[in-house]
Amino acid sequence: MKLASLLTAFVCTATFAVAADNWPQFRGPTGDGQSTAKGLPVTWSETENVKWKTPIHDKGWSSPVIWGDQIWLTTATTNGSELFVLTLDKNTGKVIRDVKLFTAEQPALWMKFNSYASPTPVIEEGRVYVSFGEAGTACLDTKSGKVLWERRDLHCNHYRGAGSSPILHGNLLILHFDGADEQFLVALDKQTGKDAWKVKRSTDYRDLGPDGKPKAEGDMRKAYGTPQIATIEGKPVLLSNGAKAHYGYDPLTGKELWQVENQPFHSTGARPIFGNGLIYYSCGFSKGQFYAIKPPPASAWKAGNLLDASKDADADPSKPQLVWRLIKGVPETPSPILHDDLLMLVDNGGFASAVEAKTGKVLWSERVLKAVYASPICAEGRVFAFDREGKGAVFAAGREFKLLGESKLDGSVEAAPIASGKALYVRTSKALYRIEK
Numbered sequence: 001m002k003l004a005s006l007l008t009a010f011v012c013t014a015t016f017a018v019a020a021d022n023w024p025q026f027r028g029p030t031g032d033g034q035s036t037a038k039g040l041p042v043t044w045s046e047t048e049n050v051k052w053k054t055p056i057h058d059k060g061w062s063s064p065v066i067w068g069d070q071i072w073l074t075t076a077t078t079n080g081s082e083l084f085v086l087t088l089d090k091n092t093g094k095v096i097r098d099v100k101l102f103t104a105e106q107p108a109l110w111m112k113f114n115s116y117a118s119p120t121p122v123i124e125e126g127r128v129y130v131s132f133g134e135a136g137t138a139c140l141d142t143k144s145g146k147v148l149w150e151r152r153d154l155h156c157n158h159y160r161g162a163g164s165s166p167i168l169h170g171n172l173l174i175l176h177f178d179g180a181d182e183q184f185l186v187a188l189d190k191q192t193g194k195d196a197w198k199v200k201r202s203t204d205y206r207d208l209g210p211d212g213k214p215k216a217e218g219d220m221r222k223a224y225g226t227p228q229i230a231t232i233e234g235k236p237v238l239l240s241n242g243a244k245a246h247y248g249y250d251p252l253t254g255k256e257l258w259q260v261e262n263q264p265f266h267s268t269g270a271r272p273i274f275g276n277g278l279i280y281y282s283c284g285f286s287k288g289q290f291y292a293i294k295p296p297p298a299s300a301w302k303a304g305n306l307l308d309a310s311k312d313a314d315a316d317p318s319k320p321q322l323v324w325r326l327i328k329g330v331p332e333t334p335s336p337i338l339h340d341d342l343l344m345l346v347d348n349g350g351f352a353s354a355v356e357a358k359t360g361k362v363l364w365s366e367r368v369l370k371a372v373y374a375s376p377i378c379a380e381g382r383v384f385a386f387d388r389e390g391k392g393a394v395f396a397a398g399r400e401f402k403l404l405g406e407s408k409l410d411g412s413v414e415a416a417p418i419a420s421g422k423a424l425y426v427r428t429s430k431a432l433y434r435i436e437k
Contacts, residue, residue: 023066023418023425026120026165027375031228032273033337035379037419042382042394042405044424044435051423051434052093058084060117061373061414062165064425064432066090067123070142073427074130080106080116083132087145090420093434097145102152104135113373113388113414114161120226120416122166122173129173129190133162137175139193149193156182163224163269169236169251172196178223178242185227185240187254197254202303203245203261219285220244220266224333230274233298241268241281248295257301260293260309260320269333270375276357278323280343282330290326290336290345292360324360329353335375335416337383339397346376346385352395364401368393375416386413390428409433 027033041049060075071088081104087097106116121130123142131137134157138150156179164176172187183201188194204221225241229251238251243266248257265284272281279293289309296305300318307320329347337344342363343355350369355362369387376385378397382404386392390409396402411428418425423436 021066021420022068023064023420024124025065025122025167026063026226027271027335027416028377028418031167031226031271033335033375033377033416034339035377035419037379037421037423039422039437040379040382040384040419040424041435041437044392044407044409046410049435049437051436053431053433054088054093054095055431056086056427057098058082058117059115059429061115062117063120063416063418064088064427065121065123065128066418066420066425067125067128067142070096071425071432072121072123072128072130072142073432074117074119074121074132076116076132078116079108080104080135083117083135085121085128085130085140087142088432090434093432099145101130101138101147102132102136104132106135107157109161114163115414116161118161118163120165122168124168127190129166129168131162131166131175133158133164133177134179135162137166137173137188137193139173139190151188151193154186156180156184159218159222165226167227167229169229169238172251174227174238174251176223176225176227176240178221178225180218180221183221183223183242185249185254187251199249199254199256201242201245201247202256203242203259223267224269226271228272228274230279232274232295235298237295239272239274239279239281241270241272241283243267246272246279246281246283246291246293248301256303258296258305258307258320260291260307260322262289262309264310265289270331270335273336273338275338276341278357280336280338280357282332282336284330285332288330288332290330292323292325292357294321294323296320326355326360326362329362329365333373333375334385337376337378337397339378339381342397342399344376344378344383344397346372346383348372350387352383352385352393352401354397354399354401363399366401366403368395368403373414377417377419379419384417384419384424386417386426388412388414392426
């Protein structure tokens with residue numbers, strides 16, 4: 001009896017250990033950049049604390065994902081005509097599979113900082129879901145690499161390229177298509193790839209011409225953000241940032257629950273997070289803002305429940321409420337981290353900040369990097385961030401600034417790092433690294 005109990009405990013412990021090492025989606029197991037990894041190094045180089053380094057061909061800013069001993073990531077030719085998915089052995093870095101998934105004729109990227117393989121895959125036991133935006137989305141068997149289904153009929157003008165990563169919720173694969181012409185969300189049945197629901201954005205750019213159509217498309221209607229599932233008042237809510245507004249949706253039906261208009265700011269690349277009863281997100285490129293929003297009570301969840309974020313408050317308690325905002329040190333593309341009672345932000349200029357999550361008070365702001373596009377992650381109270389010159393900075397997620405380490409790799413870092421076990425995995429423009437003491 002005791003032996004059986006011990007064996008059961010061992011199996012359960014082993015199962016949880018494997019699960020804890022998985023990094024299944026953009027920004028990790030909970031989608032907020034938090035990792036349970038312990039013992040990650042705080043310094044490294046091309047010759048220090050590198051267990052393996054594997055060259056990755058062509059160009060892609062997607063982050064890798066991990067399930068068990070497999071790493072999956074995407075890449076593409078610089079003109080987007082050939083789109084690939086790769087599988088690597090997590091322990092050795094050996095490339096197990098390198099498959100050209102799609103061929104496509106795509107418009108030239110208007111933004112050199114993007115790639116044709118920027119959306120991060122999402123993975124679960126037995127299946128991985130890979131998206132290249134309009135160019136195609138596919139589900140593959142992780143053991144055989146066989147394509148189980150694909151969709152190539154979801155269209156929008158990505159303008160400067162796709163950036164939003166797919167996410168899973170129950171039996172649904174949820175994707176953003178915020179283009180210069182069309183802006184919509186779609187949920188696919190993950191077993192078949194067929195539509196479960198599809199909904200158009202309800203807020204559009206308001207500068208209309210005499211024909212009643214928007215004067216400007218492009219940036220004013222384009223967004224790159226990945227949605228997040230939050231539990232609010234015991235119910236799942238899809239937190240979703242579009243080009244001109246933040247939305248709450250029912251993830252099972254696509255029904256809009258509220259929206260917060262970001263006029264006159266446009267676009268977003270960061271993933272929203274939820275904590276302390278508040279939704280945290282940034283919006284707007286160049287001169288954007290960072291918001292802390294209190295969602296409306298569940299009894300008032302309905303389409304058209306709107307807050308104009310250009311106002312400081314709304315007297316109607318049934319509407320979303322702006323609790324505080326930041327106008328300096330706002331990350332345009334790097335996603336925020338909520339650690340205990342602090343928000344840790346890294347903006348595109350390389351400035352890191354600690355902000356009280358409930359009040360918006362900035363405790364400190366220090367420049368740790370240069371141009372930053374990759375989202376940071378947090379493990380053991382330490383923030384790991386990278387810039388476009390391949391420099392990495394590790395600093396304490398605390399009320400006082402403490403720089404713990406600085407390092408450099410060969411190549412630019414545009415993809416968010418990931419962590420598993422005691423290792424940090426970093427994708428540069430040239431290779432994928434496993435960094436470990």
